[in-house]
């Protein structure tokens with residue numbers, strides 16, 4: 260939701276990034292204020308996940324230009340774990356499996372690390388168990404997932420739900436959800452988006468990467484951006500997503516080229 | 522051979538040895554005279570000298586094994602001194618006198634306070650009342666008839682027992698290093714749990730305070746009589762700052778009917794520096810004989826040190842229904858090489874064995890699991906389950922698995938599972954994205970990987986092992 264006096268949370272200017280010497284992001288501009296929901300759409304390979312990972316600080320990507328301010332300070336100066344502790348959260352498009360590490364242990368360590376950072380109380384295993392079970396109820400997740408390895412053998416949809424569980428635990432300032440809807444069945448989509456909506460507030464912001472309108476039916480975006488070949492080539496309101504759903508991406512490209520050439 | 526030495530060994534009485542003992546180191550090299558010298562210095566009975574000489578004779582005919590997957594320059598066995606009286610460590614009077622670097626290392630490793638003092642060479646009794654600790658310990662054990670002393674002491678105090686069992690599990694000519702050890706061993710541990718006695722506490726070498734350092738050729742013998750049980754903890758976890766030294770130990774375990782021996786090791790000898798210079802060559806023969814019906818022998822090892830590890834704690838399952846277990850974590854970093862595993866030899870009916878091996882390699886190191894499961898024709902109904910998992914950190918290290926399975930009885934069941942995994946950049950990024958730094962992430966992944974083995978260790982040891990692994994792998998990622 261757009262609030263009148265809200266502060267700028269994230270300010271991306273002219274961001275360029277390469278991987279293995281190949282330039283993927285070619286000058287991204289994006290301003291996100293607290294309280295807002297942004298949707299990023301665009302063709303496969305246009306750089307949406309790359310943008311998400313660059314913001315989170317994945318070191319396979321080299322930032323070659325531009326700047327990123329988060330709550331007014333330089334995000335690019337921070338190590339990935341420091342960005343997380345500052346409140347940047349990424350729900351991965353492909354959450355990785357970490358066999359042998361109990362989900363409950365992992366979640367608790369992540370939670371307590373953040374609590375320590377905020378100067379708040381850490382929870383012991385028993386207290387945490389109660390706390391996390393409440394959050395799991397919200398997402399209608401079976402508590403058995405606590406005892407399994409992190410994402411180990413989880414189905415595609417279960418992994419996505421586990422990502423949002425982490426979002427619910429960590430209560431980030433900025434949540435970037437990379438195709439959280441893909442792999443979720445119809446009921447799961449409703450449950451997960453309900454969870455996300457409950458977490459949305461005037462103090463945080465959500466950036467959704469998605470290909471489909473169906474997710475935006477549940478989480479209403481304030482802005483929709485279209486990415487193509489490493490740039491945001493169009494920004495509009497929620498109706499843009501409906502347009503895209505009907506007409507595809509080609510016309511946006513045509514429009515963009517015309518604008519550039521003019 | 523030097524004339525002086527010749528004189529000494531040929532003298533009927535060893536007056537000259539008194540000074541020799543004080544000057545403490547025998548001349549370099551190995552020959553019959555040196556062996557006689559060792560035996561005489563230790564005032565040993567004739568049968569033990571014969572044992573040594575027989576071993577030496579066999580050793581001469583043997584060749585250093587070439588099959589392990591390890592590389593090292595040839596060892597000159599004539600350049601080693603085979604008898605050194607306990608190193609005269611300078612006793613310090615307080616912890617303040619200890620090298621602060623050493624103390625920091627101990628702290629990182631989580632070595633208990635009293636052990637830190639002992640290791641650093643501080644007179645322990647100055648700070649801790651360890652003498653009385655040791656005494657209460659001894660008293661408690663003696664009350665139930667347990668013998669726990671150095672093997673040299675046992676040779677004199679309990680010769681019949683030593684003679685009955687020594688070399689029965691690992692024969693003198695078993696392998697090259699075992700033969701060498703049998704010829705020249707200087708000290709080690711002896712432990713005897715009589716019939717029906719459950720040892721009331723974990724026995725550890727540390728509490729055998731009166732013993733001097735056992736040196737390079739350690740010999741351990743543990744016997745559990747009918748219905749007896751014992752848990753033995755070997756070794757301290759502190760780094761040893763010696764360089765390129767050969768360590769060739771032999772450990773023999775004997776379990777009679779319904780007896781149970783659990784042997785846990787956390788090994789952290791000096792591993793050489795980050796360029797592979799120096800470090801201990803650890804060539805060890807460990808074997809347990811599950812002789813009696815329903816007996817059980819369980820090995821748990823956490824191997825993190827040494828430049829080269831060559832070690833296969835084994836079980837010979839002779840008694841009906843006897844059980845053998847091997848739980849192992851072997852970590853190699855930098856240029857370390859480990860070729861380790863086990864042998865489970867099933868002879869008795871319905872014998873069962875379990876092998877769980879976890880190899881972790883980092884840096885330029887090489888880590889091999891080598892395991893033999895042999896089911897003899899007599900071992901009807903025998904079962905084995907083996908699980909060998911390897912984990913790689915970085916892409917310059919290697920992990921290898923060499924399972925050997927020989928089944929000569931159709932009713933036996935043998936299962937083998939193996940896996941290789943890698944701590945990848947993306948896993949670490951996942952942790953980092955949740956606020957967890959690399960070091961903590963690695964330690965969490967490694968502990969998860971080693972869980973099945975760590976839970977076999979006594980509580981205190983498990984805590985130390987966990988810390989030790991974190992310490993070993995520090996800086997190996999990222």
Ligand SMILES: Nc1ncnc2c1ncn2[C@@H]1O[C@H](COP(=O)(O)OP(=O)(O)OP(=O)(O)O)[C@@H](O)[C@H]1O
Pocket residue numbers: 278279281283301302303304305306307308309310319352
């Ligand atoms: N390590 C890499 N090496 C080479 N190319 C890479 C690497 N990582 C990403 N790319 C390329 O960068 C481009 C952008 O990838 P990215 O994952 O950001 O796309 P996306 O917009 O998220 O696509 P999708 O909608 O399919 O998820 C792709 O062409 C991809 O192949």
Ligand SMILES: [Mg+2]
Pocket residue numbers: 307308309352437438
């Ligand atoms: Mg993507």
